[in-house]
Amino acid sequence: MVALCMIAACAGLVRGYCGFGFALIAVLGFSILMPPHQALSCALLLDLLSALPLLRSGWRTASRPLLRRLLYGMCAALLPGLWLVYWLPSDMLRLLIALMTLCGGVLIVANIRLRALSLRHAPLAGVVSGLAMTTASAGGPPLMLYLLNLPLRSAPRRATAIVFFIVSSLLACAGLLFAGALTTPAIVSALMLLLPSLAGNLAGHLLCLRHPGLPARWSVAPLLIVMALGAIAQSPLWLTVSHRL
Numbered sequence: 001m002v003a004l005c006m007i008a009a010c011a012g013l014v015r016g017y018c019g020f021g022f023a024l025i026a027v028l029g030f031s032i033l034m035p036p037h038q039a040l041s042c043a044l045l046l047d048l049l050s051a052l053p054l055l056r057s058g059w060r061t062a063s064r065p066l067l068r069r070l071l072y073g074m075c076a077a078l079l080p081g082l083w084l085v086y087w088l089p090s091d092m093l094r095l096l097i098a099l100m101t102l103c104g105g106v107l108i109v110a111n112i113r114l115r116a117l118s119l120r121h122a123p124l125a126g127v128v129s130g131l132a133m134t135t136a137s138a139g140g141p142p143l144m145l146y147l148l149n150l151p152l153r154s155a156p157r158r159a160t161a162i163v164f165f166i167v168s169s170l171l172a173c174a175g176l177l178f179a180g181a182l183t184t185p186a187i188v189s190a191l192m193l194l195l196p197s198l199a200g201n202l203a204g205h206l207l208c209l210r211h212p213g214l215p216a217r218w219s220v221a222p223l224l225i226v227m228a229l230g231a232i233a234q235s236p237l238w239l240t241v242s243h244r245l
Contacts, residue, residue, distance in 0.1 A: 016204020020140035073126020081134025104141020105224035
């Protein structure tokens with residue numbers, strides 16, 4: 001429980017500062033200590049509960065036209081993502097989460113600039129982020145890669161990400177509950193970890209007010225890469241392949 005609380009607080013700190021990354025860090029850490037399906041459900045539910053205090057300020061600052069188009073894409077990706085979660089074995093789901101996290105972290109560090117991206121590409125970005133969010137809680141990196149290539153100031157970009165992930169987590173949790181993947185142990189775990197998550201959120205928000213503008217490529221991305229590599233190294237599928245090689 002101490003380890004879970006530390007993971008939840010760290011994830012909250014990152015999200016409070018950057019506007020994303022909570023579910024991704026939480027599900028990677030939780031999956032070391034609990035089954036991956038339970039870790040995914042717990043991380044998404046905790047992401048939703050701990051982000052609610054940020055909704056009011058985020059809604060005021062977010063770019064409404066952009067947010068609306070992103071959510072259209074997210075809704076289109078919800079059912080395919082839930083289908084993957086329902087059918088993937090636990091070991092494969094754990095490895096998928098780690099690989100998607102690694103790819104996302106590398107993309108953010110690479111700081112790829114795609115000048116052709118505009119508002120009309122928002123539904124596609126919502127689809128990619130929504131699919132990654134539902135299957136692996138990894139919707140942050142693809143969405144932030146898209147948002148960083150738009151002419152947005154830091155505050156509306158962060159607020160748009162916060163509101164998008166609140167709605168995404170809500171829809172994903174509803175879908176997981178309907179599919180029977182959001183179980184009682186996951187709900188109890190999320191409630192027990194809510195307080196450290198909120199404390200991390202507050203600390204990250206205060207840090208953002210005092211020291212705004214620290215690039216995600218030098219803050220959250222290296223953490224994601226290190227955690228993903230550790231999860232891959234511990235994956236039974238990877239251990240089996242490396243042993244055969």
